[in-house]
Amino acid sequence: MRYLQSYFNELWKFFVSVKLSISLLLSLAATSIIGTVIPQNKNPAEYVKAFGDFFYRLFDVFDFFDMYQSWWFQMLIILLLINIIVCSIDRLSKTWKITFVKNPKFNVSRFRTLSNKEEFIKDGAPEQLKSIYETIVSKGFGYSRTEDTEKGFCIFAEKWRWTRLGVYVVHLSIILLLIGAVIGSNFGFDGFVNIPEGKGVKSVRISNSAETHPLDFEIRCDDFNVTFYESGAPKEFRSSLTILENSKPVLQKNIIVNDPLRYKGINIFQSSYGPLPPEEVTLKFTIKESGISYVKKLLIGQQISIPEGLGTFVLKGFTKSAAFRGHAIGESFIGVIEPANGKSNEIMLPLRFPSFDDMRKGDVLVSVEGYKEKYYTGLQVTKDPGVWVVYAGFIFMIIGCFITFFISHQRICVEAVKSGNKTKVMIAGTSNKNKLGMESVIARIIKRLNR
Amino acid sequence: MNSSNLLSIITFVYGLAAFLYIASLVFKRSLPGKLASVVLLTGAIGNAAGIILRWQESYKLGIGHAPLSNLYESLVFFALTIAVFYLIIERKYKNRIIGSFIAPLAFLTMAYASLSPNISDQIQPLLPALKSNWLIAHVIACFIGYSAFALAFGISLVYLIKQNRKEDSDSILGRLPSVNVLNELNYQLIMFGFLFLTVGIITGAVWANSAWGRYWGWDPKETWSLITWFVYATLLHARMMRGWDGKRIAYLSIVGFMAVLFTYFGVNYLPGLHSYGSQ
Numbered sequence: 001m002r003y004l005q006s007y008f009n010e011l012w013k014f015f016v017s018v019k020l021s022i023s024l025l026l027s028l029a030a031t032s033i034i035g036t037v038i039p040q041n042k043n044p045a046e047y048v049k050a051f052g053d054f055f056y057r058l059f060d061v062f063d064f065f066d067m068y069q070s071w072w073f074q075m076l077i078i079l080l081l082i083n084i085i086v087c088s089i090d091r092l093s094k095t096w097k098i099t100f101v102k103n104p105k106f107n108v109s110r111f112r113t114l115s116n117k118e119e120f121i122k123d124g125a126p127e128q129l130k131s132i133y134e135t136i137v138s139k140g141f142g143y144s145r146t147e148d149t150e151k152g153f154c155i156f157a158e159k160w161r162w163t164r165l166g167v168y169v170v171h172l173s174i175i176l177l178l179i180g181a182v183i184g185s186n187f188g189f190d191g192f193v194n195i196p197e198g199k200g201v202k203s204v205r206i207s208n209s210a211e212t213h214p215l216d217f218e219i220r221c222d223d224f225n226v227t228f229y230e231s232g233a234p235k236e237f238r239s240s241l242t243i244l245e246n247s248k249p250v251l252q253k254n255i256i257v258n259d260p261l262r263y264k265g266i267n268i269f270q271s272s273y274g275p276l277p278p279e280e281v282t283l284k285f286t287i288k289e290s291g292i293s294y295v296k297k298l299l300i301g302q303q304i305s306i307p308e309g310l311g312t313f314v315l316k317g318f319t320k321s322a323a324f325r326g327h328a329i330g331e332s333f334i335g336v337i338e339p340a341n342g343k344s345n346e347i348m349l350p351l352r353f354p355s356f357d358d359m360r361k362g363d364v365l366v367s368v369e370g371y372k373e374k375y376y377t378g379l380q381v382t383k384d385p386g387v388w389v390v391y392a393g394f395i396f397m398i399i400g401c402f403i404t405f406f407i408s409h410q411r412i413c414v415e416a417v418k419s420g421n422k423t424k425v426m427i428a429g430t431s432n433k434n435k436l437g438m439e440s441v442i443a444r445i446i447k448r449l450n451r
Numbered sequence: 452m453n454s455s456n457l458l459s460i461i462t463f464v465y466g467l468a469a470f471l472y473i474a475s476l477v478f479k480r481s482l483p484g485k486l487a488s489v490v491l492l493t494g495a496i497g498n499a500a501g502i503i504l505r506w507q508e509s510y511k512l513g514i515g516h517a518p519l520s521n522l523y524e525s526l527v528f529f530a531l532t533i534a535v536f537y538l539i540i541e542r543k544y545k546n547r548i549i550g551s552f553i554a555p556l557a558f559l560t561m562a563y564a565s566l567s568p569n570i571s572d573q574i575q576p577l578l579p580a581l582k583s584n585w586l587i588a589h590v591i592a593c594f595i596g597y598s599a600f601a602l603a604f605g606i607s608l609v610y611l612i613k614q615n616r617k618e619d620s621d622s623i624l625g626r627l628p629s630v631n632v633l634n635e636l637n638y639q640l641i642m643f644g645f646l647f648l649t650v651g652i653i654t655g656a657v658w659a660n661s662a663w664g665r666y667w668g669w670d671p672k673e674t675w676s677l678i679t680w681f682v683y684a685t686l687l688h689a690r691m692m693r694g695w696d697g698k699r700i701a702y703l704s705i706v707g708f709m710a711v712l713f714t715y716f717g718v719n720y721l722p723g724l725h726s727y728g729s730q
């Protein structure tokens with residue numbers, strides 16, 4: 001038992017030291033650099049290519065490819081957390097006592113030795129000044145108390161004693177941030193999904209992993225639109241989404257970047273988009289002999305008969321990058337013509353070259369009149385129940401930093417001593433930080449007292 | 452005249468101010484120093500006017516947005532905050548010597564923005580992800596913080612130079628503020644900068660959460676801002692709790708500002724993508 005006790009004391013001493021926090025903060029700063037130089041969570045093959053086999057294995061041992069989730073980085077953070085908690089408990093027990101006293105102790109002789117001290121002589125006896133001085137001093141300070149002395153009186157006053165606790169608010173905020181992050185990573189997820197226009201999904205892929213995460217509702221993309229600036233950069237992308245529960249629509253919203261849809265604690269963000277191969281195309285068949293053009297709408301896979309009895313046409317599909325005799329001709333539809341008599345013939349209908357089919361010199365010329373562009377919408381789907389804890393941490397941190405840096409616990413003492421038929425007045429003040437600011441506080445009070 | 456022209460002129464105004472501050476320091480005359488203050492103030496007013504003008508221009512182009520959306524615009528804003536901060540400190544401490552170290556920073560920032568071939572001064576339309584009020588708060592807070600750190604950096608340099616030489620009231624160094632004042636000023640500026648850096652990181656996180664559904668993603672820019680934050684947190688604790696002396700604090704302040712610069716410029720040369728700031 002004794003043994004355990006001393007063991008505990010040693011541990012406590014280790015964690016109570018500010019040297020430890022300084023070392024930890026610097027280690028975190030230094031090691032964090034690694035993950036910014038080595039791109040994180042990429043394919044092993046890419047790493048091998050970039051670093052070679054040996055360094056790939058070495059870095060892999062140290063988790064450098066996913067370092068912010070690695071055991072040693074998390075260990076540093078946990079040590080920091082224990083450090084803050086232990087330090088704060090250790091200190092707080094003392095600070096708490098001096099912060100919440102009913103009657104703060106003042107020591108006149110202490111004030112007399114301060115460098116931040118002024119003296120002047122005033123007409124009249126101390127008794128005449130007493131009540132005037134009391135009102136002046138108590139106006140500027142939250143707490144004030146007058147004590148009679150042998151040859152006069154002494155006023156003590158102070159304010160903003162509680163700001164000594166500001167630093168614990170900051171440290172608490174860091175604890176909140178970490179708790180929020182732990183909640184988020186254990187009970188939340190971060191996924192993405194691509195939904196073609198008109199389709200719906202019931203699960204999403206988890207980022208940086210092969211897993212999928214089922215949803216207990218369906219997300220359907222009814223429509224997707226993208227607009228562009230003149231420069232060609234995207235201006236806005238917008239998805240019309242419907243949430244369905246048991247195939248019944250329950251919520252409809254258009255989302256754009258920075259304006260997500262939230263449903264049942266799950267956030268759905270517009271994140272990217274991309275083209276889908278078109279499914280429907282309008283083709284023009286120009287018959288060479290008669291010179292008449294016929295316009296037809298076709299779906300992929302559909303077969304129609306060519307007008308004027310020239311056979312049949314099947315729309316086979318669409319390809320993003322077609323090639324013809326070694327030349328790239330870009331996005332093209334592909335079809336097959338079966339003439340009434342003769343060999344069947346595969347033809348390309350590139351979007352960029354409408355009269356491409358001329359070259360074939362067949363008796364019917366096929367060209368693309370138009371097609372409906374289709375997109376898929378890329379959605380980021382996340383859930384983070386810890387986010388409110390993190391946000392509370394954010395608020396505490398800002399408030400705490402402000403208090404800690406810019407508001408100080410100020411104490412002053414005004415001593416009046418009878419000196420003949422006049423009074424000798426001494427004013428001295430101290431604060432726990434910002435000594436320069438305290439000087440101007442004293443200067444202002446003197447101005448009022450010495451009027 | 453459009454805003455880019457005006458801002459190019461301001462580059463030279465800042466250059467002139469820097470020249471005058473240095474002349475005043477080297478030739479030990481107060482007249483160029485007084486002139487320098489006036490020139491720097493003129494530059495700051497012109498700089499602010501340029502930002503406002505640019506804001507209006509963007510609306511005339513039909514793509515109106517606050518002029519804080521790319522590297523050029525953020526540099527211009529950075530130069531303004533440096534100049535304004537310095538002028539406030541000059542008034543408060545009634546000492547122009549530090550200006551010789553700070554005015555060149557404002558000049559270099561503007562010169563880099565105006566003259567670097569890699570930085571476009573075109574008014575560009577906003578990408579969808581950048582359309583957020585959080586982003587505006589984020590940029591303003593970060594750059595106020597950065598300028599406080601820039602000033603602390605200048606003051607730390609002065610401190611180290613002064614520390615390493617003997618006192619001699621007639622020399623240039625003798626007329627610098629005392630090491631105690633420099634030390635205190637350094638500390639005050641870092642506390643100020645730290646608060647704004649904190650607000651900057653937090654507003655950035657809130658923005659990321661509203662745009663991508665995550666408040667933190669360890670992307671290099673985020674990580675480097677956190678590294679910067681760690682360095683200054685170390686500095687604050689070292690000074691508050693361990694009573695580190697001015698010299699070590701000055702070195703840490705310089706390291707911190709290097710981290711700021713890397714967060715701002717260096718990150719663009721790292722692998723990875725942060726949609727903001729790369730151009």
Ligand code: HEM
Pocket residue numbers: 016017018021025080083084087088091092167170171174400401404405684687688691692
């Ligand atoms: C980054 C995480 C941080 C860690 C690990 C940390 C850790 C610590 C530790 C271990 C102490 C000594 C505890 C004590 O004796 O009371 C301390 C003290 C202190 N910290 Fe922090 N801190 C952090 C962030 C901050 C921040 C952001 C501020 C800024 C407001 C701050 C302000 C202070 C102050 C003012 C003290 C002195 C407390 C006193 O006088 O009792 N800390 N910190």
